[in-house]
Amino acid sequence: MTAAGETANGPTRDTAAAPLLACAKLTMRFGGLVALDALDLHVVRGEILGLIGPNGSGKTTFFNVLTGLYRASGGRIAFAGRDITGLAPQAVYRAGIARTFQRSRLCLPLTVFDNVMIGNHLRLSRGTGFNVFRRRALRRQYEESVEAARALAVIFNPQLAARLFDAAGALDMIDRRRVEICRALVNAPRLLLLDEPSAGMTRGETRELMDDILQVRAARPALTIVIIEHEMNVIERMTQRCVVLNYGRKIAEGPFRAVAAERGVQEAYLGQVVA
Amino acid sequence: MTGTAASRVAVDSQRTDLVVAAAAVAAIGAWLWAFLATDRVGVLATLLAVAAVAFVLAQRAAPRYRRALTARPRVATSLVVLVVCAVAAALRDQSYPLLMLCTVLLFVVACVGLDIQIGHCGIVNFAGAAFFGTGAYTAAVLAARGVPHLAVIAAGGVVAALVGSLLILPVLRTRGYYAALVTIAFGILFSTFLEVNDALGGPQGLKLHGIDLFGWKLNRDVTLGGSTASFYVNYFVLSLALAVAAFVFARRVERSWLGLAFDAVRLDEIAAATFGIGVARAKIVAFTLGNLLCGIAGAVYAMMQGFIAPNNFTFGESLILVSIVILGGIGNPLGILPAALIIVVVPQKLQFIQEYRFLLYGVLVVLILLFRPEGLLPRRIREYFPGSAA
Numbered sequence: 197m198t199a200a201g202e203t204a205n206g207p208t209r210d211t212a213a214a215p216l217l218a219c220a221k222l223t224m225r226f227g228g229l230v231a232l233d234a235l236d237l238h239v240v241r242g243e244i245l246g247l248i249g250p251n252g253s254g255k256t257t258f259f260n261v262l263t264g265l266y267r268a269s270g271g272r273i274a275f276a277g278r279d280i281t282g283l284a285p286q287a288v289y290r291a292g293i294a295r296t297f298q299r300s301r302l303c304l305p306l307t308v309f310d311n312v313m314i315g316n317h318l319r320l321s322r323g324t325g326f327n328v329f330r331r332r333a334l335r336r337q338y339e340e341s342v343e344a345a346r347a348l349a350v351i352f353n354p355q356l357a358a359r360l361f362d363a364a365g366a367l368d369m370i371d372r373r374r375v376e377i378c379r380a381l382v383n384a385p386r387l388l389l390l391d392e393p394s395a396g397m398t399r400g401e402t403r404e405l406m407d408d409i410l411q412v413r414a415a416r417p418a419l420t421i422v423i424i425e426h427e428m429n430v431i432e433r434m435t436q437r438c439v440v441l442n443y444g445r446k447i448a449e450g451p452f453r454a455v456a457a458e459r460g461v462q463e464a465y466l467g468q469v470v471a
Numbered sequence: 472m473t474g475t476a477a478s479r480v481a482v483d484s485q486r487t488d489l490v491v492a493a494a495a496v497a498a499i500g501a502w503l504w505a506f507l508a509t510d511r512v513g514v515l516a517t518l519l520a521v522a523a524v525a526f527v528l529a530q531r532a533a534p535r536y537r538r539a540l541t542a543r544p545r546v547a548t549s550l551v552v553l554v555v556c557a558v559a560a561a562l563r564d565q566s567y568p569l570l571m572l573c574t575v576l577l578f579v580v581a582c583v584g585l586d587i588q589i590g591h592c593g594i595v596n597f598a599g600a601a602f603f604g605t606g607a608y609t610a611a612v613l614a615a616r617g618v619p620h621l622a623v624i625a626a627g628g629v630v631a632a633l634v635g636s637l638l639i640l641p642v643l644r645t646r647g648y649y650a651a652l653v654t655i656a657f658g659i660l661f662s663t664f665l666e667v668n669d670a671l672g673g674p675q676g677l678k679l680h681g682i683d684l685f686g687w688k689l690n691r692d693v694t695l696g697g698s699t700a701s702f703y704v705n706y707f708v709l710s711l712a713l714a715v716a717a718f719v720f721a722r723r724v725e726r727s728w729l730g731l732a733f734d735a736v737r738l739d740e741i742a743a744a745t746f747g748i749g750v751a752r753a754k755i756v757a758f759t760l761g762n763l764l765c766g767i768a769g770a771v772y773a774m775m776q777g778f779i780a781p782n783n784f785t786f787g788e789s790l791i792l793v794s795i796v797i798l799g800g801i802g803n804p805l806g807i808l809p810a811a812l813i814i815v816v817v818p819q820k821l822q823f824i825q826e827y828r829f830l831l832y833g834v835l836v837v838l839i840l841l842f843r844p845e846g847l848l849p850r851r852i853r854e855y856f857p858g859s860a861a
């Protein structure tokens with residue numbers, strides 16, 4: 197496997213053994229509140245890592261810092277052997293990290309195709325002159341893009357592929373979530389961050405969506421995934437390893453069963469047992 | 472056999488649809504002629520009532536005939552241009568209605584520009600009249616120095632875009648209401664600056680001569696086959712060409728990756744940034760393109776009017792431009808034409824309401840926002856290449 201784009205930063209430390217993502221002493225403060233407290237966290241190449249913890253433990257904040265929406269108050273983030281601390285969201289995306297949001301952030305008035313193409317924007321020609329005057333070349337690019345979007349949607353749901361030109365707002369929850377994941381996958385990221393993909397869905401829908409994600413993984417074995425979830429059966433089924441956060445700190449790490457058995461984790465979720 | 476018969480029926484019905492659609496366009500043209508030509512309040516009120524009733528009745532049937540037109544964009548465009556030209560020909564010796572028609576078309580050009588900013592990229596620009604005025608004053612200054620008029624018109628657009636690139640800095644640093652406030656402040660600053668600046672004529676304004684494009688003197692009456700037409704026919708031809716060009720331009724912007732980036736930025740800046748879209752770049756491009764169109768329209772307007780003064784480019788005028796965009800249907804350039812007709816022509820026709828025209832706009836905008844927030848002709852879902860199978 198050759199990794200593109202890493203030789204730019206001089207001698208590469210990006211070997212197969214090194215983690216894909218490594219955060220060291222990552223800290224995020226909002227005024228007096230410490231949302232991430234000197235977090236050390238790594239993600240192994242090709243794994244599915246579960247990120248769990250009670251509400252307000254800093255999981256989504258971690259995603260937001262990682263993707264450049266928040267600027268870390270301290271600490272470093274290394275991705276594929278390259279320091280990405282403090283990069284703008286666009287640069288993080290270009291480096292190969294894509295995400296979904298806990299609350300759907302699709303553009304509902306736009307079509308499914310348009311939403312997926314938002315994720316593909318880096319590969320599209322963006323010049324004003326090209327877009328306005330070179331319509332024939334644009335059309336070729338457009339037709340290729342339709343094929344790409346269709347191929348991606350088919351992995352999830354053949355019916356979704358047929359509804360490529362419907363408004364995203366006309367879809368039900370699960371298909372919207374699928375479109376969000378398509379949008380995150382279309383640029384072929386190396387790391388996919390899923391922020392509570394089961395939120396707002398029934399058990400049956402959740403199972404269906406997880407099947408989809410596993411299918412995507414089967415098609416792209418190199419894809420590394422970090423998934424935030426509150427549904428513990430989802431975490432158990434999907435992940436090889438879990439990290440538990442509480443008050444912005446890592447309180448446990450390991451396979452789900454082992455982590456769930458830890459007393460500190462149980463206390464974090466249920467409160468301390470008063471003897 | 473049955474297959475070919477069915478397809479023949481389909482072709483026949485398509486043809487019928489196209490004929491009906493063409494008849495509708497012609498009827499709109501006849502209405503437009505009557506609307507521009509009349510100066511009687513009773514007739515005007517009747518025409519507006521007829522239009523309102525026809526608009527409501529046509530809602531159900533419209534999609535079918537619209538499809539007949541959009542399936543053949545060339546035919547549709549030529550048809551509309553033909554009908555508008557017929558209207559102008561019918562009005563050829565009536566200067567005032569022609570002047571109004573030209574003004575409407577130039578306002579359409581400016582509003583199409585504003586619509587790229589507001590309707591597509593979500594930059595609410597309350598300084599449209601300032602950019603229109605920048606183009607107008609640029610034209611006045613350059614034309615007085617003997618610059619060829621084609622270059623003057625282009626310069627009007629370019630200078631407006633350059634002035635806009637100053638304003639974009641504070642606009643990029645703010646969002647929503649605050650960005651709108653920045654543009655309001657700029658609009659007011661602009662007209663105040665013109666009032667006190669004696670080099671630009673102060674409150675008295677500046678005079679201009681008519682356009683002369685390579686010997687085509689637009690201020691000379693037209694004689695064709697013995698009959699004389701008002702010189703405004705020339706301006707009509709120029710304004711129509713500009714309006715069509717602006718329209719095609721805006722459509723192409725919308726139906727491209729650029730239009731997609733604008734939409735993404737308008738709908739969700741954070742998501743757009745997360746997926747690699749340069750938010751600032753999109754806003755700069757949209758703002759510049761919009762101001763360019765406003766400036767070009769302003770330059771032609773100034774030379775057509777022959778006289779410009781600061782009170783043509785006040786904050787109030789900016790509000791008029793924005794209300795045209797809202798009334799027509801945010802994001803749909805097609806809606807701007809009827810909206811501009813109503814907003815520009817009705818107060819001219821009803822001189823006695825001149826004083827109350829802002830009241831009229833206010834009521835109109837409130838009614839639209841209450842009952843049809845998406846405007847007269849709402850924007851439809853994007854089709855990059857309409858009629859293509861993909």
